Amino acid sequence: MADAEEWIEWDVARARDWIAVPRSDDDKYSRGVLGVITGSHDYPGAAVLGVEAAMRTGVGMVRYTGPRAVAGAVLARRPEVVTISGRVQAWLLGSGMNPARRTLVLSGELSQAIGEGHPIVLDAGALDLVGETHGAAVITPHYRELAALLGGRKGPTVEEVAENPGEWAIRAAEALGATVLLKGAVTHIAQPDGIRLTVSSSPGWLATAGTGDVLGGVLGALLATHHEVLKYDPSKLAPLSATAALLHGLAARRASGGGPIAALDVAQAIPATIAALLARSEG
Numbered sequence: 001m002a003d004a005e006e007w008i009e010w011d012v013a014r015a016r017d018w019i020a021v022p023r024s025d026d027d028k029y030s031r032g033v034l035g036v037i038t039g040s041h042d043y044p045g046a047a048v049l050g051v052e053a054a055m056r057t058g059v060g061m062v063r064y065t066g067p068r069a070v071a072g073a074v075l076a077r078r079p080e081v082v083t084i085s086g087r088v089q090a091w092l093l094g095s096g097m098n099p100a101r102r103t104l105v106l107s108g109e110l111s112q113a114i115g116e117g118h119p120i121v122l123d124a125g126a127l128d129l130v131g132e133t134h135g136a137a138v139i140t141p142h143y144r145e146l147a148a149l150l151g152g153r154k155g156p157t158v159e160e161v162a163e164n165p166g167e168w169a170i171r172a173a174e175a176l177g178a179t180v181l182l183k184g185a186v187t188h189i190a191q192p193d194g195i196r197l198t199v200s201s202s203p204g205w206l207a208t209a210g211t212g213d214v215l216g217g218v219l220g221a222l223l224a225t226h227h228e229v230l231k232y233d234p235s236k237l238a239p240l241s242a243t244a245a246l247l248h249g250l251a252a253r254r255a256s257g258g259g260p261i262a263a264l265d266v267a268q269a270i271p272a273t274i275a276a277l278l279a280r281s282e283g
């Protein structure tokens, strides 16, 4: 079992260094374009939540090329989003998708996105594609999803993952060769190179539908805005993932003020959370 002392708790002081503040010579392309293929007929809201969160985290552009039927809902919420194919510098794939219902066309589009070799977040219905990635890839399962991903006779049960999430995050990172962000009351980030980070400060109010989709958007935006460094140093995925989880928890706390929240509230609280974090205040 992992030694608890090997885990580093991520904090505001560390996270500040992983927010890309636009410079005077930046434009939308230099800041980074996030490509997004998420959502489905069954879960269109997951795409809306992830895109909203990415825009609120700060990114040059979001290019949404998921199912046409979902694009309307995304555009209704965020007309800034571009829905034609084109150049991207990072991808967010899978939130609100069901791999059992993946069409041939969608399979091709997902494979093509992965094949580009850009930094990539694989969430929910794209977790099974982790073996196809090359380059910087982070998966964002919760306990049930990680148990399913490590399935087969040697895989853990959901209860085993829940009892020892850090250990299973490490094992998954080693077995899958990817950065693992394992969601839960404590979020564990493990990387094959041995980096192990936790985020323990999120309020329990975050345990509500759609907040995982919001986290995917936050992380996607951080990858897009750090695409240059990730090209030559994929190990930076771990601090970026921990920063995403910390921001997510801080935004939830800010939106909550001690009371209940909905997922969209968390996304909407992100800009003020980032501003406070950059100003070195409480975040």
Ligand SMILES: NC(=O)C1=CN([C@@H]2O[C@H](COP(=O)(O)OP(=O)(O)OC[C@H]3O[C@@H](n4cnc5c(N)ncnc54)[C@H](O)[C@@H]3O)[C@@H](O)[C@H]2O)[C@@H](O)CC1
Residues within 6 Å of the ligand: 042, 043, 044, 045, 046, 047, 094, 095, 096, 097, 098, 124, 125, 142, 144, 145, 209, 210, 211, 212, 213
């Ligand atoms: N507004 C939206 O569009 C939302 C979409 N979501 C998407 O929904 C998909 C499934 O995510 P989940 O986290 O639910 O996947 P899980 O693997 O946790 O659950 C899969 C299914 O198992 C059943 N189930 C599991 N645990 C259960 C329990 N304790 N009680 C009752 N039923 C249970 C539910 O039918 C659930 O849909 C993902 O693609 C995710 O991105 C969710 O994020 C919720 C919000």
Ligand SMILES: Nc1ncnc2c1ncn2[C@@H]1O[C@H](COP(=O)(O)OP(=O)(O)O)[C@@H](O)[C@H]1O
Residues within 6 Å of the ligand: 142, 183, 184, 185, 186, 187, 202, 203, 204, 205, 206, 207, 208, 209, 210, 211, 212, 213, 214, 215, 248
């Ligand atoms: N008890 C809890 N305390 C704090 N955060 C939690 C708790 N339970 C879940 N979370 C966080 O809420 C989010 C839920 O994500 P996920 O399980 O993917 O939900 P969904 O699929 O509905 O979006 C994750 O970021 C997770 O870390």
